[in-house]
Amino acid sequence: MAALLRMAGAVAALGAALVALAVGAAPSALAAVPWLALPLVAAGLGQGVVAVLALRGRPLPAVAVLAPLALPTVAWVAALAALPGAAAVLPLGPMLGESALALAAAALLARPHPAGSDEPRAVPALLSIAASATVVAAVATAALAGTEAGRYAVPHGEHDGHGGHGAVQQVHEGDAPAIDESLLEHHGHH
Template sequence: MAALTRIWGAVAALGAALIALAVGAAAVPWIAVPMVAAGIAQAVIAVAALRGTRWHPGIVLVPLLLPTIVWLGALLAVPEAASSLPMAPLLAESTLALGAAALLLLRRTHDDEPKPIHTVLGLLSSAAVVATIATTALAGTNAGQFAQPHGEHGIAVEEHGGH
C-alpha cells in the first residue's frame, strides 16, 4: 500500500505543478516567480517520488505549499491585485498539492513493491482523478482561454460554391 500512496502522491504533485505553471505564466511578476518556481519544484518532486526517492519533509512541503501561501497572502495583502487571479484553478492546485503533501509524507519508511496489476491500477485511478481536476483547472487559466478547442485541430477545409 505504501508504494500506491507514493504513486497517488506523485501524480497529484504533477497535476499541481501543471496548474501552478499555467497560473504563474500569466500572473504579475511578484506572483509569477514563486508560482513558476514552485511548479518546477513540484514536477521534480513528482518525478522523484515515482522513482522512489525520499526527501526531508521540508523539501517536499515548501514547493507543495508555496502556491497556496502566495495566493492566500496576495488575497489578504493586495486584494485588488489578487482579484485578477483565477480562483478556481488556484483552489484545484491547492487541493492537489495538499493531497500530494499528505500522501507523500504519510509514506512508511519501507515501500513494499505492489504487484504489477496493483501498480497499473493505482496509476490509472490517480491519473483519472488528477486529469479531471487539472484539465478543468487549466481551462480556467489564461493559457486555457487561448487553447485550441477540441475537434478543431488540423487543416481547415474551405468549401467553395459552384465549380
C-alpha cells in the same frame, strides 16, 4: 500500500505543477503581480521535480515535499487576505485546482514511510496510477481551461482556420487538386 500512495501523490504533484506553471507564467500575472507569479512558476518547477522523484521511488524529506507543494497555497491565501485586489489577478478556479492537487500531493508524499522497500505488485500499481490520473486529469483540465493559456487553446476537433494539426478539415469540391489519372494507370490502379 505506501508505494501506491506515493504514486498517487506523484500524479497529483504533476497536475499541480502544470497548473502552477500555467497560472504563474501567464503574461498578465507576470506583468501585474510578479512578486506572486514568479514564486508560483518556481513552485511549479519544484512540484514537477517532486513528482519525478516520487515516481522514481526516492524517499523525500517532508520539507522537500512541503516547500513546493504547500507554500504556494499559503502564499496565495496570505496575498488574498493582505492584498485582495492584487492577488485577484490570479484566476480563482485554477488557483483552487492547483491548491487542491498540491495539498493532496503533500498529504500523500509527506507521510512518514515505514523502513524497507515495499514495491507494489503490477495490478495494484496500475490501478493506483489509473485512478489518481483520472481524478487529477479532471481537476487539472478544468483548472487549465480557466488559465490564460486555456483561453487561447483551440478546442479539440475544431478547425482553427490555419490548417491546425489534429483538427478535422472539411474539403469542398474544387478545393482539392485534380488527380492525374495517367499516374493511376501507370501504377496499376483503376
